[in-house]
Amino acid sequence: xxxxxxxxxxxxxxxxxxxxxxxxxxxxxxxxxxxxxxxxxxxxxxxxxxxxxxxxxxxxxxxxxxxxxxxxxxxxxxxxxxxxxxxxxxxxxxxxxxxxxxxxxxxxxxxxxxxxxxxxxxxxxxxxxxxxxxxxxxxxxxxxxxxxxxxxxxxxxxxxxxxxxxxxxxxxxxxxxxxxxxxxxxxxxxxxxxxxxxxxxxxxxxxxxxxxxxxxxxxxxxxxxxxxxxxxxxxxxxxxxxxxxxxxxxxxxxxxxxxxxxxxxxxxxxxxxxxxxxxxxxxxxxxxxxxxxxxxxxxxxxxxxxxxxxxxxxxxxxxxxxxxxxxxxxxxxxxxxxx
Amino acid sequence: xxxxxxxxxxxxxxxxxxxxxxxxxxxxxxxxxxxxxxxxxxxxxxxxxxxxxxxxxxxxxxxxxxxxxxxxxxxxxxxxxxxxxxxxxxxxxxxxxxxxxxxxxxxxxxxxxxxxxxxxxxxxxxxxxxxxxxxxxxxxxxxxxxxxxxxxxxxxxxxxxxxxxxxxxxxxxxxxxxxxxxxxxxxxxxxxxxxxxxxxxxxxxxxxxxxxxxxxxxxxxxxxxxxxxxxxxxxxxxxxxxxxxxxxxxxxxxxxxxxxxxxxxxxxxxxxxxxxxxxxxxxxxxxxxxxxxxxxxxxxxxxxxxxxxxxxxxxxxxxxxxxxxxxxxxxxxxxxxxx
DNA sequence: CCACACTCTGACACCGGTGTCATAATGTGG
DNA sequence: CCACATTATGACACCGGTGTCAGAGTGTGG
Numbered sequence: 001x002x003x004x005x006x007x008x009x010x011x012x013x014x015x016x017x018x019x020x021x022x023x024x025x026x027x028x029x030x031x032x033x034x035x036x037x038x039x040x041x042x043x044x045x046x047x048x049x050x051x052x053x054x055x056x057x058x059x060x061x062x063x064x065x066x067x068x069x070x071x072x073x074x075x076x077x078x079x080x081x082x083x084x085x086x087x088x089x090x091x092x093x094x095x096x097x098x099x100x101x102x103x104x105x106x107x108x109x110x111x112x113x114x115x116x117x118x119x120x121x122x123x124x125x126x127x128x129x130x131x132x133x134x135x136x137x138x139x140x141x142x143x144x145x146x147x148x149x150x151x152x153x154x155x156x157x158x159x160x161x162x163x164x165x166x167x168x169x170x171x172x173x174x175x176x177x178x179x180x181x182x183x184x185x186x187x188x189x190x191x192x193x194x195x196x197x198x199x200x201x202x203x204x205x206x207x208x209x210x211x212x213x214x215x216x217x218x219x220x221x222x223x224x225x226x227x228x229x230x231x232x233x234x235x236x237x238x239x240x241x242x243x244x245x246x247x248x249x250x251x252x253x254x255x256x257x258x259x260x261x262x263x264x265x266x267x268x269x270x271x272x273x274x275x276x277x278x279x280x281x282x283x284x285x286x287x288x289x290x291x292x293x294x295x296x297x298x299x300x301x302x303x304x305x306x307x308x309x310x311x312x313x314x315x316x317x318x319x320x321x322x323x324x325x326x327x328x329x330x331x332x333x334x335x336x337x338x339x
Numbered sequence: 340x341x342x343x344x345x346x347x348x349x350x351x352x353x354x355x356x357x358x359x360x361x362x363x364x365x366x367x368x369x370x371x372x373x374x375x376x377x378x379x380x381x382x383x384x385x386x387x388x389x390x391x392x393x394x395x396x397x398x399x400x401x402x403x404x405x406x407x408x409x410x411x412x413x414x415x416x417x418x419x420x421x422x423x424x425x426x427x428x429x430x431x432x433x434x435x436x437x438x439x440x441x442x443x444x445x446x447x448x449x450x451x452x453x454x455x456x457x458x459x460x461x462x463x464x465x466x467x468x469x470x471x472x473x474x475x476x477x478x479x480x481x482x483x484x485x486x487x488x489x490x491x492x493x494x495x496x497x498x499x500x501x502x503x504x505x506x507x508x509x510x511x512x513x514x515x516x517x518x519x520x521x522x523x524x525x526x527x528x529x530x531x532x533x534x535x536x537x538x539x540x541x542x543x544x545x546x547x548x549x550x551x552x553x554x555x556x557x558x559x560x561x562x563x564x565x566x567x568x569x570x571x572x573x574x575x576x577x578x579x580x581x582x583x584x585x586x587x588x589x590x591x592x593x594x595x596x597x598x599x600x601x602x603x604x605x606x607x608x609x610x611x612x613x614x615x616x617x618x619x620x621x622x623x624x625x626x627x628x629x630x631x632x633x634x635x636x637x638x639x640x641x642x643x644x645x646x647x648x649x650x651x652x653x654x655x656x657x658x659x660x661x662x663x664x665x666x667x668x669x670x671x672x673x674x675x676x677x678x
Numbered sequence: 679c680c681a682c683a684c685t686c687t688g689a690c691a692c693c694g695g696t697g698t699c700a701t702a703a704t705g706t707g708g
Numbered sequence: 709c710c711a712c713a714t715t716a717t718g719a720c721a722c723c724g725g726t727g728t729c730a731g732a733g734t735g736t737g738g
Binding site: 018019020021022025032033034037056058059060061062123 | 715716717718719720722723724725
Binding site for chain 2: 723724725726727
């Protein structure tokens with residue numbers, strides 16, 4: 001019963017004394033096959049350590065039980081450090097896939113290069129999940145191309161008007177509102193914002209809008225001067241905050257568009273001998289693992305990554321199955337810690 | 340020239356006015372095909388947005404240009420937080436795969452459940468990378484089974500004597516030596532160790548051994564009492580350190596088996612009003628991204644994840660190609676920060 | 679002009695499954 | 709006992725490529 005190479009369904013058929021067709025049916029528990037034959041086949045298959053050849057199976061059925069994840073990195077980020085928020089997402093997406101019986105192909109994309117978005121074209125994956133902040137070079141036109149090719153995909157991130165793709169995202173606007181309400185409650189109305197309030201990054205923009213609008217509802221106008229641009233890295237947050245301080249701009253609260261930015265901001269504040277939270281309260285966004293490790297522990301707006309991963313996967317699967325799917329907005333959550 | 344469904348090589352053949360065989364050859368730039376035909380075929384293929392069907396191709400060639408990554412989680416860790424060190428590894432492995440033209444299938448394994456290690460059996464992947472700390476339930480016997488099946492795989496982690504698998508690992512023993520040398524240099528010889536010095540986690544054990552041996556070379560014996568067990572989480576490090584303090588155990592330096600443990604330890608020290616690094620110097624292990632964010636920034640032993648990822652992938656590929664491969668030991672690196 | 683090498687192309691089997699169709703075996707009612 | 713439904717099985721085409729082999733077409737030397 002020893003073999004060279006992997007066993008095929010023909011081997012099983014031979015040893016079980018049935019035809020290969022029957023083996024195939026038996027292994028997939030088709031009701032067409034007799035209970036006893038089924039048992040016999042399963043038994044032989046187990047003994048030979050037989051596994052269905054996915055390539056053959058996929059080829060025939062024209063589907064792969066595999067999803068592809070394209071992770072877009074912040075172009076300026078150094079290559080060994082990946083945004084921890086996306087890593088959390090990756091974890092939950094993997095798990096969600098596994099739960100649905102799908103495998104996951106992971107690819108990190110440098111947005112500068114050509115996308116490696118041909119997983120579906122080449123029948124490697126049934127659908128694609130796009131993960132990344134911001135609006136990359138040619139993002140729109142590339143999405144358009146995916147749509148034209150009738151590729152099944154879902155995006156993580158802000159729903160942009162006029163972009164007809166299916167998205168799952170955190171309610172960034174609502175998160176901004178939560179942050180504002182929290183600071184107002186603590187009478188900190190002289191606020192700085194570190195992030196990017198332009199349209200480059202729709203997520204950051206929405207967070208800022210929700211933040212600003214809430215203040216305005218309380219008849220407080222945020223000063224344009226107290227804003228600094230930053231991308232989602234610790235370093236960028238540090239330098240942006242540093243430049244505010246250097247320009248002698250004062251504030252008693254700071255809202256950062258992401259936790260990494262917030263962590264960098266806190267470093268800059270502490271270096272300038274500004275006490276957190278006594279002098280300046282800080283609120284971040286994402287609730288990355290490190291947020292609870294830094295000291296003082298970061299107050300932040302949590303995105304529910306577990307749920308997000310599940311929604312991305314289940315929306316994508318529904319799309320693949322041809323069901324009607326709507327873009328999904330997930331509620332954020334204020335986590336009050338020590339800043 | 341508009342099609343329903345995806346184009347096949349027959350479609351290309353039809354439009355290019357050649358046979359399907361020639362299309363296949365032309366697309367793979369076989370020297371057998373005439374330059375002009377080659378160009379023509381490529382042109383038509385591009386126009387039809389043709390992509391080779393990987394399933395068909397893999398089925399025929401019996402290889403998948405895909406590697407699988409099995410990530411074993413610390414069983415006690417809450418599901419949304421994954422050890423950041425492994426996430427860094429994941430990033431570098433992805434990149435290394437891409438560079439070699441391989442795709443990567445990612446799977447998170449709960450070690451309690453059955454391994455999902457049949458990627459090779461089912462021809463989904465040409466080889467497997469195993470990533471995880473420690474010696475899990477049935478780890479040995481499962482590896483044995485992989486070996487018997489002649490599955491190609493490499494492991495990250497300590498080389499355990501008598502385990503005939505191919506590994507890539509950081510020189511954990513050497514890292515422990517570095518940590519010890521650093522502390523001795525600063526005259527901190529009254530050291531605590533937080534981790535697991537038993538054999539449960541061979542990586543942690545090797546780190547401790549290198550640490551201890553270096554002290555002994557300086558005629559200093561580490562007190563068994565100043566050790567506490569912890570798994571690689573912030574929380575575990577916190578509680579372990581807390582219990583040392585509660586037992587009135589004093590020390591002026593602390594070596595943590597991982598950065599997460601170190602970060603938890605620092606929190607416990609600070610809560611007990613013990614100053615870091617003035618009262619207690621702390622050295623971690625891994626150099627996870629958060630290590631540089633926490634304050635004071637963590638002094639730690641760096642593992643070169645970029646190189647590690649590359650070595651895992653290239654060793655595995657060599658193994659697949661049937662070349663002779665040796666287990667690889669990577670040199671660690673002391674990163675001095677503020678603890 | 680023929681033998682032979684060389685270049686390029688097409689026909690065809692093949693990879694290992696899945697789905698369809700035909701059919702053998704058995705049971706059931708009239 | 710025959711007509712017919714029901715159940716279980718095998719034969720076979722098929723998915724879309726790749727590799728082998730045979731042969732057409734052209735060139736070169738004797």
